[in-house]
Amino acid sequence: MKWFKQLTIAALIAVIGFSSVPASTPTATAASKLSGKIVINGSSALLPLTLQAANEFKKLNPKVKISASAAGSITGPQAVRKGIANIGAVDWDASKDVPGFKKFDGQVAHKVAVIPFAAVVNKNVTATNLTTKELQGIFSGKIKNWKEVGGKDAEIIVVNRTFGSGTRVNFQDKALDGTDFMTKGDNYKEVKTSGDMKSAIETTPNAIGYMDLAYVTDKMTAVKINDIAPTEANVINGKYKVWGYGYYMTKGEPTGATKEFIKYVQSTKFQNGSLKKLKFIPISAIK
Amino acid sequence: MQMKKAMAISMIAAAISASAVTPVFAQTAAAKQSVQINTSSFLVNANPVSIRTVVDGGVTLASVRDMINAIGATLHINSDRTVVVKFGDHTLKFKHASKSITVNGTATPISHPVKEVAYSTFIEPAAFIEALGGSYENNAISTVELLDGAEHAVWVNASQLIVSNSAGEGREDYLVNAATGKYELLLTSEGASELVLSPDGTSVAYSDANGAVFTIDLATKQSKQVSTDNSIKNELQWSNDGASLFFLQGDKSSVIAKVTLADGKVSKVLEDKVDYKANLEVSADGTQFAFYVFKQPKVTADSNQDVELDDVAIDATGTEPQIYFYNAKAADNKPAQLTKDTTDKVFLQLSADGSKVSYVSVSNDEASLGQLVTIDNTGKASTPAFADKDVYQLVQGGSKLYLLTADGSSTNAIYEIDSETGASKLVQTVSDSTSELIVSGSANFAALIDGQLAVWTNGNWKNITN
Numbered sequence: 001m002k003w004f005k006q007l008t009i010a011a012l013i014a015v016i017g018f019s020s021v022p023a024s025t026p027t028a029t030a031a032s033k034l035s036g037k038i039v040i041n042g043s044s045a046l047l048p049l050t051l052q053a054a055n056e057f058k059k060l061n062p063k064v065k066i067s068a069s070a071a072g073s074i075t076g077p078q079a080v081r082k083g084i085a086n087i088g089a090v091d092w093d094a095s096k097d098v099p100g101f102k103k104f105d106g107q108v109a110h111k112v113a114v115i116p117f118a119a120v121v122n123k124n125v126t127a128t129n130l131t132t133k134e135l136q137g138i139f140s141g142k143i144k145n146w147k148e149v150g151g152k153d154a155e156i157i158v159v160n161r162t163f164g165s166g167t168r169v170n171f172q173d174k175a176l177d178g179t180d181f182m183t184k185g186d187n188y189k190e191v192k193t194s195g196d197m198k199s200a201i202e203t204t205p206n207a208i209g210y211m212d213l214a215y216v217t218d219k220m221t222a223v224k225i226n227d228i229a230p231t232e233a234n235v236i237n238g239k240y241k242v243w244g245y246g247y248y249m250t251k252g253e254p255t256g257a258t259k260e261f262i263k264y265v266q267s268t269k270f271q272n273g274s275l276k277k278l279k280f281i282p283i284s285a286i287k
Numbered sequence: 288m289q290m291k292k293a294m295a296i297s298m299i300a301a302a303i304s305a306s307a308v309t310p311v312f313a314q315t316a317a318a319k320q321s322v323q324i325n326t327s328s329f330l331v332n333a334n335p336v337s338i339r340t341v342v343d344g345g346v347t348l349a350s351v352r353d354m355i356n357a358i359g360a361t362l363h364i365n366s367d368r369t370v371v372v373k374f375g376d377h378t379l380k381f382k383h384a385s386k387s388i389t390v391n392g393t394a395t396p397i398s399h400p401v402k403e404v405a406y407s408t409f410i411e412p413a414a415f416i417e418a419l420g421g422s423y424e425n426n427a428i429s430t431v432e433l434l435d436g437a438e439h440a441v442w443v444n445a446s447q448l449i450v451s452n453s454a455g456e457g458r459e460d461y462l463v464n465a466a467t468g469k470y471e472l473l474l475t476s477e478g479a480s481e482l483v484l485s486p487d488g489t490s491v492a493y494s495d496a497n498g499a500v501f502t503i504d505l506a507t508k509q510s511k512q513v514s515t516d517n518s519i520k521n522e523l524q525w526s527n528d529g530a531s532l533f534f535l536q537g538d539k540s541s542v543i544a545k546v547t548l549a550d551g552k553v554s555k556v557l558e559d560k561v562d563y564k565a566n567l568e569v570s571a572d573g574t575q576f577a578f579y580v581f582k583q584p585k586v587t588a589d590s591n592q593d594v595e596l597d598d599v600a601i602d603a604t605g606t607e608p609q610i611y612f613y614n615a616k617a618a619d620n621k622p623a624q625l626t627k628d629t630t631d632k633v634f635l636q637l638s639a640d641g642s643k644v645s646y647v648s649v650s651n652d653e654a655s656l657g658q659l660v661t662i663d664n665t666g667k668a669s670t671p672a673f674a675d676k677d678v679y680q681l682v683q684g685g686s687k688l689y690l691l692t693a694d695g696s697s698t699n700a701i702y703e704i705d706s707e708t709g710a711s712k713l714v715q716t717v718s719d720s721t722s723e724l725i726v727s728g729s730a731n732f733a734a735l736i737d738g739q740l741a742v743w744t745n746g747n748w749k750n751i752t753n
Contacts, residue, residue, distance in 0.1 A: 035655045039584075039601065039603075041584075041586060041599075041601055047583070048538040048539055051563055051565075051581060052521070054581075055565045055566070055581075058631075058633050059633060059634070060722060060723070062631075062633040062634070062647060062649055062657055062679060062680070063649055063655040063657065065631050065649070065651075067584055067603050067606065068581075068583065069583040069584040069585075069586045069601060069603075070583065070586070071586035071587075071588050071599070072588070072590070074588075074590075074594060075586060075588045075599045078588070078594065078597045078598075078599045079597075079599050079601060081597055082597040082599060084599070084600070084601050085601065101594060102594070102595075162590045163590045163591075164588075164590045164594070195539075214538050215538065267453070268453040269438055269453045269458070272453060272456055272457045272458060272477060272478065273453075273458060273478065273479070273480075273481075276477065276478030276496045277478050277479075277480060277494070277496055277519060277520075277521075278519060278538055279519070279538070282456070284456070285456070
């Protein structure tokens, strides 16, 4: 009879006018009440998600100003520690030690998305199913020609993300089982952002790189790893291992507008709506 | 506060003095007393209904037959004169002069006995309606189960809204009757965009998580896939003739594109290599576009430095959102920048003829006041129509603009702005807990208040969802 009780409350509101009846759990704050400025910096993989959420959040809270930028995951918690950002967007839990990076003391990690990562090759590459061992060989520089992995006779161009990239941390950890990357050579280049990686792979014949699945376009090929295609379904069913959580890092527990923004990004409305549309996977999908 | 008090008093007065007397004097067989049968005004599921009433011992009783007719219940009288009323999964039994009623087999006392007057049966309306699973309050009867919550709503026509709520791993969209709150499920989806209503109000469109575009006929509820293109599609907007849908394409919303419903083909309207467009607006003729561009602050960071040094700097200079206008007839991929100021900008609206845009400009000071700004499509500011109130939201409804603004200590105000003259008038007030105002093209008003959808009807805000 819950609905009946609520009906009674509704009827009461109709009779007594606009007086302060206790509210049910609100799904949005009153348009006028929340204000403040939120500065977000960090992961380029998470930037489309952050800007989409910011656009939606500002319609509900027009007095909250949001600025979002991306220069690689590590710059997120760095900016938070330095006090020039409220939220550090990062592709790993920066409150804990990970290979290559020490934890950021005093920062709190908030899961906001599941990010599948894919090894990607230029459209002219015919070797589109690689084993972990082959990927280790290619990204360490030991395998130099596509014919060594079943492709045509052409030198492999390796495109890597710069140090500090969360995509790089995840790909090294989960696709290469921690094997070190090559760091120099004529057929090696580094790019700063996911957007730069996309451009490089699309326009460089024989190139291989990696990016989050959301950035994969029809001008490149996402390769299978150990016969498993990088798809949302394969992440959820546990077959595809190359994925990580995206986090928002804050200095201590967030308050005010920052707290409400993180709540919005974690809400079922955003997680199951815009977040999915942008090819991310809701955090609740991973059991 | 004066207005609030007056409204509350008038509503109470309406509720308790709704009896129009049509006297019928009758002698009950048992008591041999004269009882006056009146005709009283009730609201049954928000619709006005006349129901016969009597006053017995100071207590108002209502006609059982009139109430069951009004709510659609069934009535049967057994050979032992037991009255049996069935409504949904509720069965109610009682006899004349009884001081209890049996509800689904369980006897329940009532405070005033059932009375027969002039061969009609009268009973306490609250006890009767609540025993049937409904609610009763001051001559208002409700037997419609309302939808739980409302996260988003859009008017379909004067009598229906589409209401959306998160559900499970996705979302459910319902068609909701604006008068009664009665609802029916329209769509269950995962990762789908919001439903956008066609200009003629007969169908809605959405894109799914794979980018495919669908339409739903609101009369038949039949869904139809109109495009298999898998690019990410943000902010679908119908063309005025209903033949195509415009959208922002890609994860960075870089391109304005359109899909033609007849063949599902996707074509580009603007490809200027500028990322993060938002709030796409399209003129009625489908050739003029307005949108924001969100620039990212410049970040300087040296990846060769020790991480512990935090060698990172963020320069947000010149990254405030700006409004752009594009005339597709020019086909030059060169949108014009209409604004250059440093305020934040929200709720962009393009006039139907594409001649001007309106938006809410939010200042950078501590007070963060919102102000309506209107500029023409060459960037010249026209009448700053409404500058004396803090504006929370801007909505376009037909040829009018509507503003949700600050008002009293516990209310917000809704103003209507004439787009041509800039003249404004107060339409009504609403709770200051309002998170969103929803206006139809023909000026029907709804509001999301504390997660419930309320509709402005007969001078009141009436909740049509829980």
